[in-house]
Structures are given as structure tokens and as C-alpha cells.
Amino acid sequence: MNQWWQEEVIYQIYPKSFKDSNGDGIGDINGxxxxxxYLKDLGITMLWICPIFKSPMIDNGYDISDYQDINPEFGTLDDLExxxxxxxxxxxxxILDLVVNHSSDDHPWFQEALANPNSKYRDYYIFKKSVDGRPPNNWRSIxxxxxxxxxxxxxxxxxxxxxxxxxxxxxxxxxLRKEIYKMINWWLERGIAGFRIDSITFIKKDQDxxxxxxxxVDGLVxxxxxxxNRPGISxxxxxxxxQTFDKYDCVTVGEAPGVGYEEFGDYIGEDGYFSMIFDFKYSDIDVESGSDWFKRTDWTVEEFRNLVFKSQEAIQKVGWGANFIENHDQPRAISKLIREPQYxxxxxxxxxxxxxxxxxGTPFLYQGQEIGATNFTxxxxxxxDDISSIDxxxxxxxxxxxxxxxxxxxxxxxxxxxRTPMHWDCSKYAGFSTHTPWLEMNENYKTINVASQEDDSSSLLSFYKLLISTRNTSQYRDTLIYGNIIPIYDTKPHIISYYRTREKETLQVIVNMSDDETDMDVQSATPIISNYEAMQINDTCITLKPYEAMLIKLN
Structure with a gap:
């Protein structure tokens, strides 16, 4: 059965860096x-706002000291209303972030747990005795x-x-679990549409x-x-x-690292825990481990393509996915996935x-992705500022x-x-603020910004608007939203192509992920969208220019 949230296009906002309304260098709710x-014009139907709860901001809001209040630098509960x-x-x-694997050490529960070993709050956290004067085991934190x-x-x-x-x-x-459920329901009663659920696969620990x-070399593991994702988490x-989500017509998006494809039915199947989940297997292709950045990989487009396809096939069998190429924990996609600087x-x-x-699946955009934001140096x-970068x-x-x-x-x-501030225009501080921003700007804001692209029909921002409107409001919407996906594996290694099919309609996406011009055989087709001014379909052959991407309808 189709669900309302399958038709959404979701835009992730990192509030500290989106727009500063009061001139203190920090983005906020009123921003x-x-x-x-702007977001409505882009075609966005839902916002995912990263944590805005009260916090000492050690991990930029993912360390919450009060789940039912707003951090003053972002505004107030009234501002959120x-x-x-x-x-x-x-x-x-x-939708808001739900962070319940951990709290801040400033949370009153933890403060009471430290102050009084006999307090009930000591059992709200995980305390263990030392072993021969050393930590209880050799586990390494993320x-x-x-x-x-x-x-x-x-x-x-x-x-x-x-x-x-x-x-x-x-x-x-x-x-503890009852306290968490009470808090979740309190937020849902306030009119939010649901949650993105942070690090949820970590809530069950092996009890040995x-x-x-x-x-x-640190002796840790x-x-x-x-x-x-340990046994018993179910x-x-x-x-x-x-106790929470089933009581509301809400959407839940699980951040579920460590979940194997054979377990997807448990997470997003008919009686799954969540509406959809993120799959990180293709997004972390550039490193062997998402937490060990020095273990780099020499990945290929073919490997990336096959990971994307495998993910899509596994999700399609049981439920619905959340598709993304950027988020607040990832580098910029253009810098990571496009090898040649000139492209x-x-x-x-x-x-x-x-x-x-x-x-x-439901597409997610991250702020700045739509204008082609890049990594800094x-x-x-x-x-x-990022603690994981320093570690x-x-x-x-x-x-x-x-x-x-x-x-x-x-x-x-x-x-x-x-996490660098959003580029709104080419003025000082990129139109993000009138004050020195909390985090150093990317130096290319004068050329990559919203103002320079808004009225340019050939800009990346305009292209994203076209893609979003094609998915959600064009004659092809039912196929692009609800149709099946059929990956095409037998193409040249640098081509990513797949079919979207529904009833008698078949659409094909073709993307040349290289700087080489290349030919590809196709069936007789009608062009719909291309990222070049004109696409050439000669009978049953297409000549793809470098990084040419197109959507066609098979005749």
C-alpha cells in the first residue's frame, strides 16, 4: 500500500549553518x-532539521541536555511553533532528529547519576567497575x-x-525507556511529521x-x-x-549502520521498525571504515554503481529507502564522487x-548540495571544529x-x-550572517551561491528544480515514485543506468560518470531531460558526452 511519505522530497538543514537571523554568526530557527x-520554490515538501535541543554543543547538538527545550542560540519553543x-x-x-542512544553529560539524569551512586539515574546509563585498575574492556569509541x-x-x-x-x-x-517514549510522544503531539532517528542501531550492547x-596500535578494537545491531535489539x-510511532501518522527514518541486507525486512518490511532507512554501504565507498578515515580505498565507478544497485534491489524486496549522496556526516558529493577537478x-x-x-525511494537533499557546494581545504x-576530524x-x-x-x-x-555556512550570495559572509560565522567559510562562496543561480536556467539549482518537479508533478510521477527499479549491469564500467517501470511505461536513467565520450546502445526512446543543452539519440545508439546524464522514455 502506498504511503504519503513516499512522495516527499526531503531537505536536510544543519541549523547552525543555514541562515543567521539575529547577527550572532550562528544559524537559527528564524533563519x-x-x-x-526558497525551499518551497525548490520543490521541497519536508525539512529534516538537525538537533536544535538544549545542548552544550560538544557534538553540535547531538549531545542533548534537555530533550524538551530549544538551545538558546537557535531560538525558543515559540520560534519552533x-x-x-x-x-x-x-x-x-x-521532522526533527531523535537522539536516544546517548545524552549529554550535562543532562540532569547524568548529573544526578554522578552525584549519587545510589540514585535511580545511575541505572539510566552504563556504569561498570574497573578491572585491575583498568577500563572494563578494550573497546574503542567511534x-x-x-x-x-x-x-x-x-x-x-x-x-x-x-x-x-x-x-x-x-x-x-x-x-528509562518509558521516559524516552513519553518525550517522543510529547514532540509528535506538537505537530511535527516524524523523526530521523540517530545512531539507533547502537542502543543494544552485548551484555558480556x-x-x-x-x-x-592503540591496543583497542x-x-x-x-x-x-546486536542480538536482542529487535x-x-x-x-x-x-509505544510511539504507531500511535501517529508519522514518518520515521532510521540511521541504521551495520544492518545487513538480510535484515532489511525487520527494519522496513510490512511490520518494520521504521518507514525507511539510510543505507551507508555505497556512501562510505571512499574509506574502508566510516570511522577510520586513513584507510582510503581506490574505488571505481563500477564498484560504486554495483553498491547502489545492490542496495536498491535489497530495499525494493521488502520496503522503502531513503536515497542520499550528502549529509551532515559526509563530505561534499561533488568533491568525493567526481574524480576530475574540471567536472x-x-x-x-x-x-x-x-x-x-x-x-x-524518498530523495534527501542536504543544504548547499543543490548549488554544487564543494569541500574546503x-x-x-x-x-x-568537528571532534571526529580532530580524533x-x-x-x-x-x-x-x-x-x-x-x-x-x-x-x-x-x-x-x-557544516560550513550556507552560500546565499557573494556578499561578505555569503549572506549567511552579518557577523563572523561560527565556522570558517568555504573560500569559493563568491562563485558558488544561491543568488548567482536562482535566475539562471542553466544552473545546477535550476536543474535540481527540474528533477524535483519531474519526480513529483510531471506526467511521469507515478513511475518515478512508485515504479519498480531494474538495474542495468551490462553497460560499460563508467555508466550508471537503470529502468523505472510501472504498468506499460518504462523510463531509463543513463549517466556517464567519466570524462570520456562514450557510446551506448538503447531502445527507441523519447528524450525527457538532459544536463546538456541537447541530447542525441540516433536510432538505437546514444553518444554520451563527459558526465552527460539523461532521462528518456522507451517507445
Missing amino acids: IREKLP NLITEAKELDVKI FGGSVWEKVRDEETYYLHTFDKRQPDLNFENPE YSSLEADG TCKHKTR AFLHELKA QNYLGGSALAMMYMFLR RQFIEQF NYYRSMSEGFSKEEALHFVNLRSRDNT
Whole structure:
């Protein structure tokens, strides 16, 4: 049965960097309100806003100290109410981030847990006794270093899968789970459309808490083996859904790393935990591990294509996917996926856009993606704000790389690449603010910005508008939204092509992901969209220019 959220086009906002309305250098809720007409004109139907809850901002809001209040730098609850109301008037829905694997160490629960070992809140988190004066095991956190932080004046440690100021919540405690459900329902009652659910596959830990063989020179081993998508998580996720999401007509998007394709039915099947999930297997193609940036890969277009296709086939069998090429944890797609610098522009950006926007599933755009934002190059580690960038820099050197190599890895992969302030125009601070921004701008804002593209029919921004309107409002919408996807594997290695089929209509997407001109055999077809001014279909053969991308209808 079709669901309303399958027709959405979702735009991810990193609020700290989207638009500053009050001149303090930090983006805010009223800045988002100011840009609602822009988003509506782009064709967006839903906004995913990264955490705006009260937080000390150690991990830019993913460390929450009060789940039911707004961080003052973003505004107030009233500001959010106004945003929800004004967005609704434009038929734009809003989802928020749900971060329940961990809280901030500033959260009153954790503060009470530290102050009073006999408090009930000690069991809201995961505390363990030291072993021979050492941490309980040798697990490494996602951000580097041990997952264990010692409690002052006690031979006790608490567990943090991420930063030490993000202690993990103890989902084994039913009282804690009830508190979480109450909070979730409180937000849904306020009129949001649902949640993107952060790091949810980490909420179940292996209860033996045993050490494993080290995988690094630090003597530690990634905690993923014992804390991610572990046996028993299904009970937690079924209960979460039953106590919250099932009571509302809401959408849920799971960040579900570590989930194998054989388990997708549990996550997004008919009785799945979530409406859709992100699949990271193709987005992390440039590194062997999403948390070890110094382990680079020499990937090929063919490998990338096959990962995308395998993901699509697995999702299509059981449910619905969330398609993306950028987010707040990834570098810019143009810089990562387009190898030739001369095509890291409109052509490369439009080829990527065509490639993924018509996949089966709900498309997600990240702020700035629609204008072709690129990575930056920082000269010093002190220029980075992202804690994972800093951890990876020092860990790279501990693994034997030079300072220059470590900085190179971080520049390629830093989460700050997508967290730099949005480029609205070419004025000072790119129209983001009248004040020095909280994070250093990308130096190319004078040439890559919204104002320079808004009235240009040949711009990447205009191309994204065309793709979105074609998916959602054209005569082809039913096929592009609800049709099946049939990957085409037997093309040249640098070609990504697939069919979208529904009843008697077959559409084909063809993308040349290289700087070579190349021929491709096709059936008799009618052109619909191309990222070049004109596409050439000669009987049953197409000559594809470098990074040419097209949508055609088979006759």
C-alpha cells in the first residue's frame, strides 16, 4: 500500500549553518523561517532539521541536555511553533532528529547519576567497575579512544560509544525507556511529521562486555562488534514503535549502520521498525571504515554503481529507502564522487543529481548540495571544529602517517565540509550572517551561491528544480515514485543506468560518470531531460558526452 511519505522530497538543514537571523554568526530557527519561500520554490515538501535541543554543543547538538527545550542560540519553543505553522501553510512538513542512544553529560539524569551512586539515574546509563585498575574492556569509541571514561573518586567507568561527553543511555532499563517514549510522544503531539532517528542501531550492547582482539596500535578494537545491531535489539525497536510511532501518522527514518541486507525486512518490511532507512554501504565507498578515515580505498565507478544497485534491489524486496549522496556526516558529493577537478561543477553535480534523484525511494537533499557546494581545504588542524576530524587527525599519526598525510585525510573526509555556512550570495559572509560565522567559510562562496543561480536556467539549482518537479508533478510521477527499479549491469564500467517501470511505461536513467565520450546502445526512446543543452539519440545508439546524464522514455 502506498504511503504519503513516499512522495516527499526531503531537505536536510544543519541549523547552525543555514541562515543567521539575529547577527550572532550562528544559524537559527528564524533563519529557517526566512528561507521557507526558497525551499518551497525548490520543490521541497519536508525539512529534516538537525538537533536544535538544549545542548552544550560538544557534538553540535547531538549531545542533548534537555530533550524538551530549544538551545538558546537557535531560538525558543515559540520560534519552533511558528516555524511549524508557517511551513504547514506552504505544505512543507518538518521532522526533527531523535537522539536516544546517548545524552549529554550535562543532562540532569547524568548529573544526578554522578552525584549519587545510589540514585535511580545511575541505572539510566552504563556504569561498570574497573578491572585491575583498568577500563572494563578494550573497546574503542567511534570518535577514537576508549569507550570508557573514569568517574572521579570511584573505581568505576561509564560507557560512551561516541564522545566522552555523550554517555550512552541504558536501554536495558524499562524505566528509562518509558521516559524516552513519553518525550517522543510529547514532540509528535506538537505537530511535527516524524523523526530521523540517530545512531539507533547502537542502543543494544552485548551484555558480556568482553574484550576482543585489538585492531589498532592503540591496543583497542572498534566497539561496533559489540554495540551495533546486536542480538536482542529487535525487542527494543518493536517496543519503541508500539509505544510511539504507531500511535501517529508519522514518518520515521532510521540511521541504521551495520544492518545487513538480510535484515532489511525487520527494519522496513510490512511490520518494520521504521518507514525507511539510510543505507551507508555505497556512501562510505571512499574509506574502508566510516570511522577510520586513513584507510582510503581506490574505488571505481563500477564498484560504486554495483553498491547502489545492490542496495536498491535489497530495499525494493521488502520496503522503502531513503536515497542520499550528502549529509551532515559526509563530505561534499561533488568533491568525493567526481574524480576530475574540471567536472566538479555543474556537469558533475547534475550527473550525480540525475543518478540518485530517480532511484526508488524518498530523495534527501542536504543544504548547499543543490548549488554544487564543494569541500574546503584547511591548512591547520586548529581550523576544524568537528571532534571526529580532530580524533582522526591524531589517530592517523599514531598509525604511522605524517602530519601532512593526516591533514589530507581529514580535509577529504571532515564532517566540517558540509557544516560550513550556507552560500546565499557573494556578499561578505555569503549572506549567511552579518557577523563572523561560527565556522570558517568555504573560500569559493563568491562563485558558488544561491543568488548567482536562482535566475539562471542553466544552473545546477535550476536543474535540481527540474528533477524535483519531474519526480513529483510531471506526467511521469507515478513511475518515478512508485515504479519498480531494474538495474542495468551490462553497460560499460563508467555508466550508471537503470529502468523505472510501472504498468506499460518504462523510463531509463543513463549517466556517464567519466570524462570520456562514450557510446551506448538503447531502445527507441523519447528524450525527457538532459544536463546538456541537447541530447542525441540516433536510432538505437546514444553518444554520451563527459558526465552527460539523461532521462528518456522507451517507445
